[in-house]
Amino acid sequence: MRAREFLLTAFAALIAMSANAQVEKVYMNPVQSAVSLDSNKKNRLQTKLIMGMSKAHTLKTTKGQTLTANGQLASDGYKYALNVKVTEASHKQDEELFSSKKKDTYTATVKMNVALVDVTNGKEVANSVFECSASNKDINTAYYKAFNTVDEDIIDFIDNSLPVTAEMIEIYQSDVDKEDAEAKGVKVNKGSASGVRRDMMFTVYKEVGGNRTEIGKARCEQVLSADESLLKVYGKEDGDKTVAELFKNMDGSFNVVFVSRSKKLWGKLGSGVTKVFKKDERTNYYEPNLDRQAKLKVGLMGITAANSGVTKDALELLASETVEGLSKVTTIDFVRQLHPTLEAARKAGLDGLINITFDKLDQTTSKTKEGKTNYESHAYISIEGINVHEGSWIEMTDADQPHSSMENAAEAVKKAVDAMDDHIKKFAEDVFPVAGKVMEIKEAKDYVDKKSKKKKNEEENAQPAKQRGSVKAASISIGSNVGVRKNMMFDIYKQIKGVGADSRVFLGTGKVSENPSATEAVIKIKGSKKGDEVIYDILKNATDDSIEIIVISRAFDGIGGFLNRLL
Numbered sequence: 001m002r003a004r005e006f007l008l009t010a011f012a013a014l015i016a017m018s019a020n021a022q023v024e025k026v027y028m029n030p031v032q033s034a035v036s037l038d039s040n041k042k043n044r045l046q047t048k049l050i051m052g053m054s055k056a057h058t059l060k061t062t063k064g065q066t067l068t069a070n071g072q073l074a075s076d077g078y079k080y081a082l083n084v085k086v087t088e089a090s091h092k093q094d095e096e097l098f099s100s101k102k103k104d105t106y107t108a109t110v111k112m113n114v115a116l117v118d119v120t121n122g123k124e125v126a127n128s129v130f131e132c133s134a135s136n137k138d139i140n141t142a143y144y145k146a147f148n149t150v151d152e153d154i155i156d157f158i159d160n161s162l163p164v165t166a167e168m169i170e171i172y173q174s175d176v177d178k179e180d181a182e183a184k185g186v187k188v189n190k191g192s193a194s195g196v197r198r199d200m201m202f203t204v205y206k207e208v209g210g211n212r213t214e215i216g217k218a219r220c221e222q223v224l225s226a227d228e229s230l231l232k233v234y235g236k237e238d239g240d241k242t243v244a245e246l247f248k249n250m251d252g253s254f255n256v257v258f259v260s261r262s263k264k265l266w267g268k269l270g271s272g273v274t275k276v277f278k279k280d281e282r283t284n285y286y287e288p289n290l291d292r293q294a295k296l297k298v299g300l301m302g303i304t305a306a307n308s309g310v311t312k313d314a315l316e317l318l319a320s321e322t323v324e325g326l327s328k329v330t331t332i333d334f335v336r337q338l339h340p341t342l343e344a345a346r347k348a349g350l351d352g353l354i355n356i357t358f359d360k361l362d363q364t365t366s367k368t369k370e371g372k373t374n375y376e377s378h379a380y381i382s383i384e385g386i387n388v389h390e391g392s393w394i395e396m397t398d399a400d401q402p403h404s405s406m407e408n409a410a411e412a413v414k415k416a417v418d419a420m421d422d423h424i425k426k427f428a429e430d431v432f433p434v435a436g437k438v439m440e441i442k443e444a445k446d447y448v449d450k451k452s453k454k455k456k457n458e459e460e461n462a463q464p465a466k467q468r469g470s471v472k473a474a475s476i477s478i479g480s481n482v483g484v485r486k487n488m489m490f491d492i493y494k495q496i497k498g499v500g501a502d503s504r505v506f507l508g509t510g511k512v513s514e515n516p517s518a519t520e521a522v523i524k525i526k527g528s529k530k531g532d533e534v535i536y537d538i539l540k541n542a543t544d545d546s547i548e549i550i551v552i553s554r555a556f557d558g559i560g561g562f563l564n565r566l567l
Contacts, residue, residue, distance in 0.1 A: 023195050024079035024162075026059045026116075029067050033086040040306045040357065041089075044396075045110075045147050047384065049084060051284070051393050052151030056158035057502075058195030063393070070119040081119050086112045091139050108142035109133040114154070116161050126161035140306075140360050141380055144398060156262035159200070164260040166190035166202070172230065185221065185232050188258055191499075193226035198502040201263040202231060207255045218258055223502035231258060282491065282554060284395040286352055286387055287501060288435035290550060293519065295482050296432050298326070299335035299345060301355035301386065310358045313410070317417045318358050318381065325421030326354065330483035331434045331553060345388045352394075352432050353386040356424070359398075361416075363409055377412035378402040381420060385431035395431050399423035429555035436478035438492070438549035441539055442522055443473035467540045470532040471525050474539070476551050479516035488512045490523060490551035494534060497546050507531030510551055523551065 031046045046063065053061040059080070073081055088111040094103040115127040130153050134145035166188035190196050200220040205212035218231040286296065303319045326334045332352075339345040345353055362378040379401050385394040401423070403415035446469040478484050490510040496503040508531040510523030525532055535549055 023058060023060055023193070025062070025077055026053070026080040026082055027062050027064050027068060027073050027076075027078045027119075028053065028082045029064050029084075031084045031086065031112075032067075033089070035086060035089050037086055037089050040359075041143055041147075042086075044144060044382065045086070045112075045150065046084075047393050047396055048147050048151045049082075049154050051396060052154035053082070053158065054392055055151070055197070055284070056155045056195070057192070057197045058162045058164060059158060061392075063391075070117065070122050073119040078119055080125065081117045083115045083117060084112055086110060089143070091142060094135060105135045105137050106139045106142050107133055107135045108139065108146050110143065110146050114157060116157075126157070128157050130157075138360060138362065138378070138380065141398070141400065144359065144380075144382065148398075159260055159262045162195075164190055164194050164196055164200070166194075166196070166229070166231075166258045168256045168258070169228070185230055186218070186256075186258075187224070188229055188231055189227060191223050191225050191227045191229050192502060196220055196223055196229045196260075196502070198223060198504070199263075200260050202258040203261050204233065205257050205259065207257050208253065212257070215256075219263075220502075222496075222505060223499055224496060225499060283397075283430040285430060285552070286385070286394055286432050288433055288552060290435055290437055290477075292434075293478070293481050295331060295333040295434070296351040297335055297349060298329075298332040298352040298354060298428065298432055299337060299339045299348065299350045300326075301345070301353040301384075302338060302340055303356045304358065306357050306359045310361045311413075314361050314379070314413050314417060315358055317414060318356070318379075318420060321417055321421040322354075322356055322424055325424035326428055328421070328425050329428045329432075330485055332428060332432050332483070342386070342388060342391050350388045353388055354424070354428060355384040355386065357382045361413065363413065365409075372406060374404055374406055375409045375412040376402070376404045377409070377416040379413070379416040379420065381423075383424060383427045385427065395427075397427055399427075426555040429553070433553040434478055434482045434484065435550055435552045436476045438535065438539070438551060439475045439477055439520070441471050441474050441536065443471070444536055445470050445472060467536075468533070469536045469540070470527065470530075471535045471539070472532070473513065473522055473524050474510075474535070476510075476521050476523055477519070478551075479519045479521050481518045484512060484516045484521045484553075486512050486515050488521075488553060489555070490553050492525065492531065492535070492549065492551050494538065494547055494549050497548055504550075507534055507549070 028046065028050060031042045033042065050061060050063045053059055068081075070081060088109065091106050091108040094105045094107055095101060096103060109131065110133070111129065111131045113127065114130055116125045117123070118125050130150060132146045132149045132153070134142050134148070136142040136145055169187045169189055172185045172187060198220055202218040202220070203214055204216040204218055206215050217234045219234070220229050221232045222230045224230060300322070303315065303322055305315050323336060326332070335348065335350060339348055339350060339353060359380040359382055361380070364376045366374045366376065368374055381399050382396060383399065384396045386392070387394050399420060401416045401419045403412055403419065405411035405415060446467070476490075488511070492507045492510050493504040494507055495505070506528060508525055508527040510525050512521050513524045514522055525535065527533065527535070538544070538547055538549055
């Protein structure tokens with residue numbers, strides 16, 4: 001559970017500013033605290049905030065190491081500074097519902113003031129109060145899990161503070177000539193250059209003489225270019241029909257405008273759309289180069305203990321398991337030497353870094369019915385992935401592993417830490433993927449569009465009927481050179497050339513069906529929402545040279561995760 005109170009200031013100025021929205025530079029000052037909060041928690045909180053801000057494409061964020069004056073930031077080319085101050089950090093033991101009986105879990109609560117400042121004039125653009133909380137048997141872990149929500153909070157804050165305003169260019173997915181037409185989707189005049197991203201939410205207004213009336217909501221379905229995007233419209237009452245009617249009758253006396261907003265402010269609609277969208281969403285990852293025929297070079301930034309409760313032996317064991325886990329990742333060139341700074345990693349020619357913190361090691365004992373001692377150990381770690389070239393944090397996750405032993409405490413610790421190599425391996429596979437293009441169909445189910453064939457045959461100089469079918473297997477442009485192996489899993493997307501991630505539309509999943517060659521592999525395809533038919537159409541009919549089909553590798557997350565992305 002968490003609550004959020006938005007206290008936006010200078011709203012009218014923001015609306016005016018959004019009309020000329022562009023991606024601006026922001027400097028995030030180190031997290032400050034008015035209460036006791038150790039450096040490990042501060043760093044973790046700042047990293048989660050940075051990760052969230054990197055997803056809000058209207059800003060280009062730098063993680064600051066020192067508090068820096070506004071004037072200095074302005075002279076260095078920054079437009080904004082983000083200041084975060086923790087005002088409360090507390091925890092309490094949970095109680096049973098309708099009872100004062102204590103549970104074995106703790107709830108940690110953290111409150112913080114967040115402010116966005118225009119460094120060119122020192123004025124506060126917007127501010128907000130974040131409150132996050134989470135429960136766990138371990139107090140430190142409860143704090144860490146509470147911090148896990150702030151990356152989404154900061155996206156909402158930025159979307160509300162620096163909205164993008166777009167105007168409608170045309171309607172798509174609708175027959176506006178029908179009497180009862182509905183505008184299910186529209187093309188607007190803002191794209192990646194203004195920070196529009198896939199899944200960004202908008203409020204739809206009819207604007208007359210500067211006055212706006214809300215007529216619906218919309219979500220960005222696809223970014224088409226630097227200056228254009230496709231939005232899916234969700235009408236307010238008959239708002240989608242209103243949009244269609246307005247578009248048919250545009251005479252210059254009004255506009256239909258779209259203003260980006262936080263999806264969480266929209267209650268059930270925002271939450272519902274988010275859940276639908278997340279079916280094909282995956283862990284944040286290092287954006288791959290489709291033409292790359294060499295593995296990413298990934299090294300270690302560090303493996304550190306967060307507190308004195310983590311023994312030297314346990315830390316050394318985790319270091320060994322980390323090396324073992326990363327050595328199993330076939331898609332990266334793992335460099336074993338430590339690179340404690342981004343500068344050192346850049347000099348070594350690395351593309352990515354993994355940073356691991358051993359957050360906590362719990363050791364307890366219990367007695368069996370026979371009176372024997374059972375040694376229990378619970379290890380908690382944090383894993384971070386870093387883009388060396390951009391100096392940005394890609395993703396952060398937690399892993400915890402309990403284990404027990406009837407032999408001794410050391411054996412229990414060993415078993416708990418031994419299991420961490422799989423967590424680290426999966427994280428690296430997801431965060432540092434390989435990617436390639438779908439080249440040609442190897443197996444398909446063909447069928448003919450009879451209506452299209454009949455119509456074509458009636459025309460003078462008739463052309464062959466459009467080929468239709470579904471792809472069952474296809475070749476891809478990467479192989480063992482970049483670590484592709486039999487049974488490797490891929491997500492399949494169509495995207496617009498030169499636009500990249502925010503133009504991607506999920507089509508299904510692929511699995512390498514046989515041992516690949518050095519530069520090519522064959523995948524079996526499972527389409528999502530007729531994605532296998534879309535692949536067939538693009539490859540067979542070649543109707544649009546700007547569209548390409550790509551694959552991005554991912555760790556196998558079990559049959560449940562596999563099915564969820566297809567449903």
